[in-house]
Amino acid sequence: QSALTQPPSASGSPGQSVTISCTGTSSDVGGYNYVSWYQQHPGTAPKLIIYEVSKRPSGVPDRFSGSKSGNTASLTVSGLQADDEADYYCNSYAGSDTWVFGGGTKVTVL
Amino acid sequence: QVRLVQSGAEVKMPGASVRLSCRASGYKFTDYYMHWVRQAPGQGLEWMGTIDPSGGRTSYAQKLQGRVTMTRDTSTDTVYLDLSSLIFEDTAVYYCTTRGGTSYSYSMTVWGQGTTVTVSS
Numbered sequence: 001q002s003a004l005t006q007p008p009s010a011s012g013s014p015g016q017s018v019t020i021s022c023t024g025t026s027s028d029v030g031g032y033n034y035v036s037w038y039q040q041h042p043g044t045a046p047k048l049i050i051y052e053v054s055k056r057p058s059g060v061p062d063r064f065s066g067s068k069s070g071n072t073a074s075l076t077v078s079g080l081q082a083d084d085e086a087d088y089y090c091n092s093y094a095g096s097d098t099w100v101f102g103g104g105t106k107v108t109v110l
Numbered sequence: 111q112v113r114l115v116q117s118g119a120e121v122k123m124p125g126a127s128v129r130l131s132c133r134a135s136g137y138k139f140t141d142y143y144m145h146w147v148r149q150a151p152g153q154g155l156e157w158m159g160t161i162d163p164s165g166g167r168t169s170y171a172q173k174l175q176g177r178v179t180m181t182r183d184t185s186t187d188t189v190y191l192d193l194s195s196l197i198f199e200d201t202a203v204y205y206c207t208t209r210g211g212t213s214y215s216y217s218m219t220v221w222g223q224g225t226t227v228t229v230s231s
Contacts, residue, residue, distance in 0.1 A: 001171055032216075034216035045221035046147075046155065048218060051219075052216070055214075057212070089154060089155050091155075091217075097143075097160055098169055099157045101154060101155045101157055104155065
């Protein structure tokens with residue numbers, strides 16, 4: 001049960017896009033289409049923004065999109081806005097009723 | 111609406127145990143797994159384990175096996191987290207979370223407000 005690997009930081013100017021990777025193994029990310037992404041602003045609880053690799057919950061803007069190739073999942077935030085500045089975490093189901101998070105990526109809007 | 115209300119902050123000595131609670135409302139408690147996730151100061155999210163409230167079956171993160179116990183009370187729609195032999199590194203905000211009432215499979219949709227546990231001598 002090792003943590004998924006995310007880059008510690010990413011940045012972009014307003015209006016640009018930023019993509020965050022999340023690398024696991026064939027036992028988690030690569031083995032199931034159950035990758036989810038969470039946005040967390042300082043001092044608040046995480047918020048679900050993507051589930052089942054690429055699906056958006058109701059109310060989440062379509063500026064947020066997810067994908068997966070092999071053992072790596074990705075989150076793209078398009079049309080960056082100031083409020084997108086936050087920490088982002090990937091999460092994957094890892095079988096046998098276990099889940100694993102990534103280490104988190106801090107997104108800075110320049 | 112779906113709501114998770116957690117118990118209050120705790121301060122414990124190293125070696126002690128702590129029990130946290132999380133009361134659910136707004137959905138059918140026994141239909142959805144409940145997870146516990148913690149976040150140490152300045153650190154990332156860590157999945158601790160999950161409980162199936164319908165039968166009480168649990169699954170825990172390997173690194174916490176032997177120190178963590180999750181239970182539930184279906185009469186009050188409450189789940190409990192017991193963590194024993196506390197060490198300084200257990201200092202964190204602890205969240206309960208569920209996808210309760212949603213179709214967002216294998217996700218954590220609703221979160222409690224968090225409970226701060228401080229381990230200090």
